[in-house]
Amino acid sequence: AVLKKRLVKLVVNFLFYFRTDEAEPIGALLLEHCKITKEEENVFSISFIEEPERKYCFECATEEQCQEWVEALRRASYEFLRRSLIFYRNEIQKMTGKDPLEQYGISEEARFQLGAHRQ
Amino acid sequence: MKLNERSLAFYATCDSPADKSGFLYKRGERHTAYHRRWFVLKGNMLFYFEERDSREPVGVIVLEGCNVELCDSAESFAFAIRFGGSKSRTYVLAADSQAAMESWVKSLSRASFDYMRLVVRELEKQLQEMSRGLPGGCGGSQDAPGPWKPMPPGLEQCRERLPALPAVPPKENGCAVWNNVPGPERPPDTSGCGGHDEEGAPRPPPPLPPRRRVSNGGTASAGPAVAPSPSTFCRLHEQYSREVARLRQDWQQKRRGSQP
Numbered sequence: 001a002v003l004k005k006r007l008v009k010l011v012v013n014f015l016f017y018f019r020t021d022e023a024e025p026i027g028a029l030l031l032e033h034c035k036i037t038k039e040e041e042n043v044f045s046i047s048f049i050e051e052p053e054r055k056y057c058f059e060c061a062t063e064e065q066c067q068e069w070v071e072a073l074r075r076a077s078y079e080f081l082r083r084s085l086i087f088y089r090n091e092i093q094k095m096t097g098k099d100p101l102e103q104y105g106i107s108e109e110a111r112f113q114l115g116a117h118r119q
Numbered sequence: 120m121k122l123n124e125r126s127l128a129f130y131a132t133c134d135s136p137a138d139k140s141g142f143l144y145k146r147g148e149r150h151t152a153y154h155r156r157w158f159v160l161k162g163n164m165l166f167y168f169e170e171r172d173s174r175e176p177v178g179v180i181v182l183e184g185c186n187v188e189l190c191d192s193a194e195s196f197a198f199a200i201r202f203g204g205s206k207s208r209t210y211v212l213a214a215d216s217q218a219a220m221e222s223w224v225k226s227l228s229r230a231s232f233d234y235m236r237l238v239v240r241e242l243e244k245q246l247q248e249m250s251r252g253l254p255g256g257c258g259g260s261q262d263a264p265g266p267w268k269p270m271p272p273g274l275e276q277c278r279e280r281l282p283a284l285p286a287v288p289p290k291e292n293g294c295a296v297w298n299n300v301p302g303p304e305r306p307p308d309t310s311g312c313g314g315h316d317e318e319g320a321p322r323p324p325p326p327l328p329p330r331r332r333v334s335n336g337g338t339a340s341a342g343p344a345v346a347p348s349p350s351t352f353c354r355l356h357e358q359y360s361r362e363v364a365r366l367r368q369d370w371q372q373k374r375r376g377s378q379p
Contacts, residue, residue, distance in 0.1 A: 024120070027120055027123075029123050030127050033126070048125075079162065081232065081235045081239055085235060088239065089242060095246075100245060106238075110138070
């Protein structure tokens with residue numbers, strides 16, 4: 001496989017990639033239900049749950065950069081954010097006895113319920 | 120622009136529960152006819168299918184950087200998803216009832232990743248502030264400034280838990296003692312453990328810690344039933360400071376010992 005140099009941008013739960021001299025992205029990867037794997041030195045890969053053998057490989061300039069990307073990408077999904085929200089809400093509720101989401105008027109939303117079965 | 124469409128379609132149709140779903144009328148791009156579609160909201164993605172049981176979505180609207188608002192239309196219960204930028208399309212949708220329209224507008228305007236991230240950051244901040252503030256002290260030493268605090272966190276906790284002693288002037292907090300290498304034992308006197316006299320001019324005490332309100336609901340800081348006297352506190356204080364000084368000495372000796 002040939003390595004092509006790309007500019008890569010993580011925006012919300014999308015990973016955009018550009019040719020280095022172009023303003024419009026060539027493509028994007030939706031980062032939900034995906035697995036970020038640290039491969040050999042400087043390299044990580046993204047694979048998706050419905051097609052695990054297909055790996056999108058990225059080679060970084062340094063190992064440090066590689067680790068940064070892996071960490072950032074693992075936290076990039078909407079589902080991760082949702083889980084964090086539920087976790088913090090639960091912690092605050094345990095400590096104060098109050099639901100911190102009430103002030104935002106979103107405490108009743110199904111998507112934030114504790115113990116909601118989520119993948 | 121290429122998109123990992125297969126993953127997108129998977130996300131749309133997999134078992135994970137949708138945040139909202141239902142039939143909506145969608146106005147066509149070029150022709151103003153409305154088409155009935157099955158809409159599924161998951162995260163910040165609004166998928167739409169031709170039929171409820173279609174295996175693949177016809178399209179998706181990514182709900183970032185958009186405004187969801189009511190709009191004027193011949194169609195009743197209509198609302199629009201508007202994106203900035205001249206090239207961006209405005210999606211006009213219509214519901215079956217006022218209630219359905221309001222529900223969709225509410226859900227869609229809060230669906231963005233940005234919105235979620237804002238809420239999470241707020242909660243994170245609240246939690247951090249609470250951890251630092253609680254006398255439980257679990258998070259208390261996280262941002263300890265400087266190399267080594269002469270006062271153990273347990274003592275901090277002890278001090279915060281004491282209810283206000285009546286009419287105790289600030290210097291009774293036993294301020295200066297723990298800044299010194301423990302010298303001769305200071306017997307508790309009636310005015311408490313002031314950290315002055317022998318050395319001459321009294322040093323200004325540190326400011327009193329802000330009084331914390333004990334919160335309800337069984338958090339750690341329920342006050343003790345009996346208020347300990349100043350002398351008890353001073354004794355504890357002395358005990359701790361001696362122990363700490365001893366440990367420190369040991370540690371320093373070990374360090375010297377291990378140097379080549």
